[in-house]
Amino acid sequence: MTARQEGFRTSLNVSDMSAMNLDNKRYLWIARYPNRLTLVLFALAICFGLFDCTRTDPNSAGPLEKVTIAYAATTDAVLADVAQVQGFYKQEGLDATPRLHPYGKLALQEVLEGRADFATVAETPVMFAILKGTKISIIATIESSRRGNAIIARKDRGIHVLSDLRRKKVAVTKGTTSDYFLDAILAVNGIAREEIQIVDMSADEMTAALEKGDIDAVSTFNTYAYPAQRRIGQRGITFDDKNIYTFTFNVVATQKFIEQNPEKVRKMLRALVKAEEFVRQNPADAQIDVAAFSSVDIAVLRDIWNETSFTVSLDQSLVLALEDESRWAIHNRLTGAKNVPNYLNFIYFDGLKAVKPDAVRILR
Secondary structure, three states, X not given: OOHHHHHHHHHOOHHHHHHHHHHHHHHHHHHHOOOHHHHXXXXXXXXXXXXXXXXXXXXXXXXXXXXXXXXXXXXXXXHHHHHHXXXXXXXXXXXXXXXXXXXXXXXXXXXXXXXXXXXXXXXXXXXXXXXXXXXXXXXXXXXXXXXXXXXXXXXXXXXXOHHHHOOOEEEEOOOOHHHHHHHHHHHHOOOOHHHOEEEEOOHHHHHHHHHHOOOOXXXXXXXXXXXXXXXXXXXXXXXXXXXXXXXXXXXXXXXXXXXXXXXXXXXXXXXXXHHHHHXXXXXXXXHHHHHHHHOOOHHHHHHHHHHEEOOOEEEHHHHHHHHHHHHHHHHOOOOOOOOOOOHHHHEOOHHHHHHOHHHEEOOO
């Protein structure tokens, strides 16, 4: 764990330290007034206090259950980030260890390889994993946006409109939303995927490659698109279209883990619902939390905030997106699968039904 992550864990223990100080004051008070009546009254006060705490936060009693959460350190896992920083997992009885990754596909890989229990990830990597036969399930969507991706290109390479991308080298992280977004925006502008030179590249390497001139353009997530545009300055141009694609960001786990740990899933969801309420009431504080936790540019968060939905849900649009992207992947031979799966078999309904039933809006 990095020093920065450890700092967050330490900050989440401030309330524990305050409780310890309060207990010390109580014992000093007893020592000063050691008569029986005082002791009885004080004991009753403690009992009532504990009863109130149990009543208002019933999930905090008992030992914390350990879970590991693989995060995408982007602008997209806002509710999960806030739940970590604000201590909502702990309030629900979970000792959550964070593992940060440059984007969701790598976070998902942690779950698939057994190094994490939950991952925050967009629907596209989930779709590819399911097409490969992986037994995973989405437990909730925590974010959706029409401003998740963009293309940054170099004008000094002769790129001034999207059609100029033909025969140019365009970097993309294959199997992610930026891959799907690239095809979608090309199709809208009458450009075939085969007309450009696609370079598979990790999102966190793109800015340097674009600045050096190793590639002519990048299709990437906004977390990386904004810094890339700033680095190349007047030499760059941004292509974006918020009307062609709405991506979702989700929390996933293996079906085996869900089957064996349904209560941990419910605790996770309750913490995320608390984060949803916090974000709604304290947007500025939430932005600060996310920027610090994931080391993302707070200016990017502020720019996309009003066009992003931070809601814990399971919506019919998620199923439609998974089906559409499956057809895209099969058509472009990006997968060995031949048929679109029944994605209802890869969504876990019971958890959110127990925690926030009105947020389950998928036909079955």
